[in-house]
Amino acid sequence: MSRLGIFVDRKTLSSAEQLNALIRCRDAAEEMGHGAEFIFPVDIRKIPQVDGLFIRARTDPMNITYVASRMAAFAGIPVIDDPDSIQVCSDKVHMYARLMREGVEVPRTLFLSFRDLTPARAREVFDELGSPLVVKEPSTSFSLRVEKVEAPGELLQVARRYFKLSDWVVVQEYVESTYDWRVGVLRGRFLYACKYIIPSQTFKIQDSVNGHVVYCGVESVPPQMVPPAVIDLGIRAGRAIGNGLYGVDIKEGPAGPCVIEVNDNPSLEGGEDTAYPHVYREIVHTLLEV
Template sequence: MNIKILSANPNLYSTNRLIEAATKRKHTIEVINHTKCDIVIEKKNPCVYYKGNKIENVDAVIPRIGASVTFYGTAVVRQFEMMRCFTTTESIALVRSRDKLRSLQILSRAGLGLPKTIFTNYSKNVKEIVDQAGGAPVIIKLLEGTQGIGVILAETKKAAESVIEAFNNLQARVIVQEYIKEAGGADIRAFVVDGHVVGAMKRQGKEGEFRSNLHRGGTASVIELSDEEETAAIKAARAMGLGIAGVDLLQSSRGPLILEVNSSPGLEGIEKATGKDIATTIIKYIERNV
């Protein structure tokens, strides 16, 4: 097969592992910087040019689209879909996953457990917002934040009100979520491929840090999911329309609560924590669909 990885950074661990796995299984694979692609739209003849050359005879693409270039990256994925290429992440699912509010609405409709979340249009009644989220402490998140950036724990009601007011004045959209104390600063990343959990790790924030992201100094260890947690992860990926997903969830007294569904989950943390060859699992997923 002829596979293209859509990535702006060919040096990433995830990109290199996918190249290694595809090459080992005798496929042709190449990294294309989607931000440098030109899209040509013509009647019944969609095509993509890269560095002046027309891209042809592509069997599959693996989108690794950064959050900052979602709009253009999605357009490139959509063009490959029009060229009848299989994509491990469909364009519509990519768009949904990057919109935190829309994602939560979709997950809620699917009947999945979620931390109680409040979103308003720059409401000045910030006291009521904090109360609706269950009172302090609360988590305040920028809608556009990634990798733990733009996520704040407000430990008192006064602090929460001040932070929300500050974001409102900056015209920065935020969501306010209840704080799940029993999670203890840890969350679970379940890696889903083609409707199956292929690996799971528990991420623990460093001391004094409520965010468990590995990019923020958190640590990861392998974990065996309960049946309820595994079902929730699979259902979340399906609800979002994602063939490959990193589902982040919290362990709470009322069962697993979905935090986020990531459409471009990194491989480094999960492979090192579990010792599993997830890159090859992704290549096999492509083989079954092409």
């Protein structure tokens, strides 16, 4: 019997859906004959005592999840998400640079430094990428700090706001779609797939519309109903990042599927795995039995 540590913070525990997902994870570990325990930020010194660590809190290199992940790595303990994956996926500049280097299809993308962004450069960006464009602050998650702009002045305005948080921003061509594919990849292999149905009032999977938060719909899709090109692209994107657990968001654009982003610590509490009942068993197996 091995011991699985599930790293959580108070925010993880504040959501009923997350709690249910955590209990399913713990149950999966126990059904497989392993022990499972929750580890909180103040318990970080317990990490060397577990045999595998599964992080279920918002990851970022600047928060406690990176500490937990790095401590596990220092102790030679398998961890999802590993520190490298957190580093790459938490920073969209890093993530797109990696995907581009590995030849993974992404929308046309530019990185703009606060030093370079002048009105003339903003016009050039529109000439290069067309209109509209999507501007992203590199640490964005859940579609926060992602905006669509249609003119150079708007680009300057949004980018200047984001430059308060990052010296570089990401600018991408806009790919229109009514849904995103989410392909789950574990250790370079297909794990699950679902569709995120984008609310009609926005282009993001989560947005604030007239003061109300609107969320995407989640539709778990069996493997035989997922286009092979989408699965293939998801796997290639996951492998480009590393050997962990990833949720790859893919849009089917006019020129074929392209990766919108690769998420470490992908959500599993929204019904993403309904058609894949063994997702947690696979994760536990990877952490404790491989």
